Amino acid sequence: MPPQDPSLNQIQRWVQAVITNPDGVEQGIDSATATSTIDVTTETVDSVILPSNQLSSIERLQIYGRAYFGRLIECLRAQFPAACYAVGEHAFDGLAFGYLIQHPSTSYTLGKLGEAFDQYLAATRPPRDTDMSDDLPDFADFLVDLTRLERTYSEVFDGPGPEQDRSIHPDDFVGLKPEQFADCRLLLHPCVRLLELRFPVHEYATSIRQGTEPDEPIARQVHLVVTRRDYVVRRFEVTAKQFRLLHALQTTAMVGDAIGQLLQEQSIDRGRLADDLKTWFRQWSAAPLFGELKRSAAE
Amino acid sequence: MSDRLGYPNLGLGVGLRTVHFDYILKHQPPVDWFEIISENFVDSQGRPRYVLHQIAERYPVVMHGVSLSIGSTQPLDFEYLHKLKRLAAETKTRWISDHVCWTGVAGINTHDLLPLPYHEESLKHVIDRVRIVQDVLERPLVLENPSSYVTFAGSSMSEAEFISCLAQEADCGLLLDVNNVFVSATNHNFDPLEYLRSIPYKRIVQMHLAGHANCGTHLIDTHDGPVIDPVWDLFRQAYQSTAGVATLLEWDAKIPDFPTVHNEVLKARKVLQDSFDVSMRPAVAKTVLESDRDSVPHPAVMVTALAD
Numbered sequence: 001m002p003p004q005d006p007s008l009n010q011i012q013r014w015v016q017a018v019i020t021n022p023d024g025v026e027q028g029i030d031s032a033t034a035t036s037t038i039d040v041t042t043e044t045v046d047s048v049i050l051p052s053n054q055l056s057s058i059e060r061l062q063i064y065g066r067a068y069f070g071r072l073i074e075c076l077r078a079q080f081p082a083a084c085y086a087v088g089e090h091a092f093d094g095l096a097f098g099y100l101i102q103h104p105s106t107s108y109t110l111g112k113l114g115e116a117f118d119q120y121l122a123a124t125r126p127p128r129d130t131d132m133s134d135d136l137p138d139f140a141d142f143l144v145d146l147t148r149l150e151r152t153y154s155e156v157f158d159g160p161g162p163e164q165d166r167s168i169h170p171d172d173f174v175g176l177k178p179e180q181f182a183d184c185r186l187l188l189h190p191c192v193r194l195l196e197l198r199f200p201v202h203e204y205a206t207s208i209r210q211g212t213e214p215d216e217p218i219a220r221q222v223h224l225v226v227t228r229r230d231y232v233v234r235r236f237e238v239t240a241k242q243f244r245l246l247h248a249l250q251t252t253a254m255v256g257d258a259i260g261q262l263l264q265e266q267s268i269d270r271g272r273l274a275d276d277l278k279t280w281f282r283q284w285s286a287a288p289l290f291g292e293l294k295r296s297a298a299e
Numbered sequence: 300m301s302d303r304l305g306y307p308n309l310g311l312g313v314g315l316r317t318v319h320f321d322y323i324l325k326h327q328p329p330v331d332w333f334e335i336i337s338e339n340f341v342d343s344q345g346r347p348r349y350v351l352h353q354i355a356e357r358y359p360v361v362m363h364g365v366s367l368s369i370g371s372t373q374p375l376d377f378e379y380l381h382k383l384k385r386l387a388a389e390t391k392t393r394w395i396s397d398h399v400c401w402t403g404v405a406g407i408n409t410h411d412l413l414p415l416p417y418h419e420e421s422l423k424h425v426i427d428r429v430r431i432v433q434d435v436l437e438r439p440l441v442l443e444n445p446s447s448y449v450t451f452a453g454s455s456m457s458e459a460e461f462i463s464c465l466a467q468e469a470d471c472g473l474l475l476d477v478n479n480v481f482v483s484a485t486n487h488n489f490d491p492l493e494y495l496r497s498i499p500y501k502r503i504v505q506m507h508l509a510g511h512a513n514c515g516t517h518l519i520d521t522h523d524g525p526v527i528d529p530v531w532d533l534f535r536q537a538y539q540s541t542a543g544v545a546t547l548l549e550w551d552a553k554i555p556d557f558p559t560v561h562n563e564v565l566k567a568r569k570v571l572q573d574s575f576d577v578s579m580r581p582a583v584a585k586t587v588l589e590s591d592r593d594s595v596p597h598p599a600v601m602v603t604a605l606a607d
Contacts, residue, residue: 005453008421009372012404015413050450053488054516063448063517068409075410105408108366108379109338158345231346 006038006048014038014048019064022101026058028065072100072113079114080150082205083143085214095121111158118148137198137219146201152193152226153205153233161228162189167288173281180295182256186249187292189227194247197222202235227287234287241268242280246289302542304439304472306394306504309359309545311564313557316550320350322557330358330561334547337364337395341382355390361505361545362387363474366408367397369432369442370415370425373404380435387436394504396441396474399425399462416451417461422468429469441504442466443474446482446511446520458483459497466502473498475544476507477533478526482518491533500540508534508564509549523552525563531570538571 006014014037021028026042028034040048042058049057076096077084084092099120105113125140168186176184199217202224207214223243226235238246241262248258259277262268284290310331315323317339322328333354340351354360362383368376387395400412415421433440444462456464466473475498484491508531510524526534526548538544548564 008370008416008424009404011416011451011453012372012401012413016404016407016409019411020407020409047452050452052450052486052517057449059516060449063519064411064413067411071410105410106406107408108376109342110410111339111342156345158343158347160344163349228345231349 010037011048015061015064018061019068020104021065022069022097025061025065029058029061069097069100072105072110073097075110076100076114076117079154080117080147082150082201082208082214083147085208086143086146086204086217098124111154114147114151114154118144118151121147139217142199142201142217142219145197145199146204149195149197149201149205149224149226152195156191156193156226156228156233160190161231162191162288162291163228163231165189165291168285168290168293169288170282170285172285172293182254182259183295184255185252185292185294186255186290187252187294188246188250188289189291191228192246192250192289193226194243194250195222195224195226196243197224202237225287225289227289229288236287241265245280246284302501303504303544304502306439306441306472307545308543309361309393311567312359312361312545312547313561313564314363314547314549314551315351315354315360316554317347318554319557319560320346323354324350326557327357328557328561332359332361332393332545332547334361334363334549335390337362337383337386337397338366341379341386351390355392360390360392361547362390362392362395363443364395364397365410365412366402367432368400368402368408369397369428369440370399370401370413370421371404372401372424373406375428375431377435380432384436387438394441394472395436395438396443396472396505398443398445399465400445412445414445414447414449414451415461417454417456417458419455422456422461422464425465426469429465429471433469433471439470439472441472441474443476443507444479444483446476446479446486446518448486448517448519450487457489457494457497459494463498466499471502472504473502474505474507475503475537475541476509477537478507478509478511478530479520481530481533482511482520485518492536495533495537495540500537503537503541503544505545505547506534506537506541507547507549508567521552522549524550526566531566534567535570538567 014034017031017034017037018025018028021031029040029042029045038048045057049061051057052060073093073096077089077092087095099117102120103116122144125144128138167189173181198221199219200222202222204214204217223238223240224235225238225246226233228234245258245262248261249255253261263270312332312334313330315333315335335351340348364383366379383395386392398412400414402411402413403409415425429440429442442465444458462473465471480491480494484494508526509520509522510526512519512521512523546564546567548560550560550563554560
């Protein structure tokens with residue numbers, strides 16, 4: 001039997017336990033979480049929630065129960081449109097449902113609702129096909145990468161960007177001697193994200209956004225830079241060498257140290273590297289990827 | 300107490316939605332004011348906030364929240380409140396509103412506007428919290444009557460009584476959503492006109508209009524269609540009692556183009572004309588749209604990213 005006058009806190013804990021139960025409101029009423037707060041059954045729930053002229057108490061609670069998952073799944077569909085397309089709406093809703101059970105929203109904003117979706121998919125992915133000897137990335141890897149990309153787009157879109165800050169322009173390198181440049185630190189804008197992906201999921205996502213039929217995903221190693229300019233998310237592929245150099249710069253290595261790491265690689269064409277670096281830094285500055293050129297304290 | 304707590308009558312406004320950003324920036328439509336969903340902007344450091352700043356330079360802006368959770372028994376989120384305050388200062392927002400509801404406990408946000416039981420304990424609880432929020436925001440809070448689908452056996456007063464006492468005791472403003480009154484009156488079998496007569500009209504700062512869905516046995520506040528005749532009738536009654544307050548149309552799902560949304564709120568002008576010729580009545584929906592039982596009540600508005 002329910003307490004004579006359940007407190008407001010008891011009522012709220014009970015309602016939340018009932019309407020967020022993934023098995024439905026009736027199972028929610030019978031759940032240990034709910035009964036430990038207010039001890040009613042589906043037969044006695046009228047003592048907490050009144051029936052209306054048209055609906056029973058349980059039917060009234062079911063409006064909230066359906067809405068809880070329905071609303072949040074709808075938001076995840078909006079945040080991950082390409083992933084939703086890739087698996088189909090029905091399968092996506094199932095994945096989103098499982099995710100919401102493990103990761104209910106704890107924020108005032110729905111913007112953070114999907115922040116762990118790719119990690120959830122990676123952690124709950126089906127086992128790899130053991131018959132495949134070459135260990136090629138499979139569809140689950142594709143989906144994890146695609147959701148990771150879409151989450152990154154969301155973060156870059158609404159996170160800090162370069163628009164109101166100074167950016168390093170290609171002209172800023174003019175007159176800088178090589179040894180001075182080597183002693184500098186080039187700070188990337190906080191919106192710059194470096195993604196190593198197993199599929200060209202950026203092309204897939206762009207197709208979905210443009211309303212065109214995407215190509216069948218075929219695995220290939222992709223090194224992607226995601227950034228923002230004029231409040232629009234931009235992305236471009238770079239080579240593995242460029243990616244490693246940018247990664248070294250992002251982890252605050254001096255320019256000289258970052259280039260030095262690159263020179264240790266066997267495949268580097270040392271004769272071309274100086275020209276390549278000029279071209280790369282010019283392109284990246286125009287992007288713009290760099291917010292600050294910090295010269296060494298000795299100067 | 301001055302009418303509307305000194306807040307101005309801004310005229311007829313429209314809820315600012317992402318899909319209309321480009322249209323508004325390009326055409327600068329003659330809208331009296333815009334209402335934003337606070338949560339979509341408080342953390343934004345991207346295009347939404349950039350666009351909002353441009354809009355706020357040209358139009359009056361009001362902030363309407365869905366996550367204050369003023370009725371919750373979990374502690375208030377002061378970081379969130381300070382973010383609201385900062386955004387309000389940036390946008391010279393005319394007032395900040397939210398709902399008489401709770402959205403979650405134990406660290407969870409259901410993102411639903413859940414109803415309270417209406418009794419002395421919950422009334423005192425909400426009054427205390429409204430006072431704290433008003434101290435932080437340094438302005439009177441404006442609270443909206445929710446639409447609801449359950450009532451509690453433990454309630455000892457009506458929603459109208461609860462909201463009236465709350466507004467008087469906490470010295471806050473009210474956002475009267477006439478569609479919510481209609482939805483809840485149908486779902487809980489009370490007289491919407493009696494509801495309107497019960498609330499302190501001098502505290503009504505703003506009104507909301509919206510569409511809803513008819514599920515046969517109940518109504519759901521979906522914000523996905525035009526306003527229906529009975530809701531316009533309630534609006535007319537309430538508008539006359541208040542002698543005119545800022546009025547806004549909400550359209551959050553199946554959102555049409557901006558002119559359609561704007562025209563819907565402009566129907567309010569015709570509805571309010573006393574010498575209204577029946578033959579000239581605007582083409583408002585005569586009946587509630589039939590809908591399925593899986594309709595999802597608002598809010599479900601979020602900003603999504605665009606990439607090149």
